[in-house]
Amino acid sequence: METEPAVQDRMQAKKEVRRIKNLPTVPGIVAKISRIVENPETSVAEVGRLIAQDQVLSAKVLRMANSAFFGMSRKISSISQALVILGFEVVKGLVLTSSVFDMIQKSMAGLWEHSIGCAAASGVIAAHLGRDDAEEILVAGLLHDLGKVVLALNLPEEMRRVRERVAADDIRFYEAEGLVLDFDHAEIGQWLAEHWNLPESLAEPMRLHHRPEKAVLKPEWTAIVHVADIIVRAKGFGHAGDDIVPPLSPRAWEILGLRKTDFLPILEKLDPKLASLRDLTALN
Amino acid sequence: MAKRIAVDKARPGQILAEEITRQDGVLLAGRASEITEGLIRMLGRMNIDTVVIEEAERRTREDILGEWQAELERIGRAFRRAADSPELGALRKTLIFLSEQERDKALASLELSEPAEGGEGAAAAGEGAAARAAGAGATPGPGQTSGGGAGSAADPRPDARGKPGARRPKAAGKDR
Incomplete structure (x- = not known):
């Protein structure tokens, strides 16, 4: 029996999925932190000491902590101070981001800038909506496209085909993924999040930032990252694989209670942050 | 810069x-x-x-206008598949509005920093610049209905009032 092209494609895609099971291992420091935090006796100071042992990593974390993301009026000069001021979840997120910074930079030109732009926009939108978890949502914005990083580094040939399709058909990156692969960067992001034991609050935006209406755990988080992604692409800050503004999910718009007049104050707050974040494009 | x-x-x-x-x-x-x-x-x-x-600001008027044109084109390209979304339309208009503001600020600051012959000349150059900039960029903020941007708020600079030959500049976008 001759296999039809569609069946052949699916067989090929299954092979690709198996290859991608060689996901990058979670950065050692993140695994260590997760372990010691399981013990309820662990103090914030101990976590701080653990992170501070890696000077290069700590420097990156501090640069991010002192960047325009958080707009702190006083300089954060130590990991323990960062833990006190920004909280454990945020610092853990910054540690994770700093650990994968090199990977992100290597994967796709402009993706790091897009990620920090999306983080800044997520923070601004969350603050504009009066939320007190703006910093944590900002971390979700930082990590939302990690699936693309894995695609670029683990499946370079597939990445090349996707990018060729984007150029040839003038379509969006995730549309090209849908045509060329049997999965997309959102799914890869989910696999990575599972592999790294990331909390569902971070995995959900990674998985659903293009389909925010499907989010169930923290729909507002995913909705904010979704809108932030749109805004950052509209501004042309960084590059995420195509230069087309994605469709805006009506459900996300509704969940957040945004109005068209909100764009102006959001962009006015965002612009100066993006200007000073240009300096964060080299994290060393 | x-x-x-x-x-x-x-x-x-x-x-x-x-x-x-x-x-x-x-x-x-x-x-x-x-x-x-x-x-x-x-x-x-x-x-x-x-x-x-x-770095000392060295952009010319042509540079500023050229950059603004390029930004308009970039915005147009970015939104090329967003035609049927009113919300994205609002985002696009907001970006255009902000790019006009940037342009006008840069143009005004260019004119204000250009050498003029004596104090009166400088004040007139400043007003002229603001008037030209205001004229060029007096589009009201997107989504604003009442209290729109092109209001006629009085110019706070003392020598802007009643100087012979000087036009009173509109304060574009001042009372958004």
């Missing part, structure tokens, strides 16, 4: 646009401090390759 340059191109007297920190976070030189021979030597010893300095 800030510009990143190689340390070996840095010259004493240049002003830092961003602070310089060591790898472990220790501050070496603060933002807005002046670069000295000693600092350049120290940075070289520490394997710090680049610094960000303040």
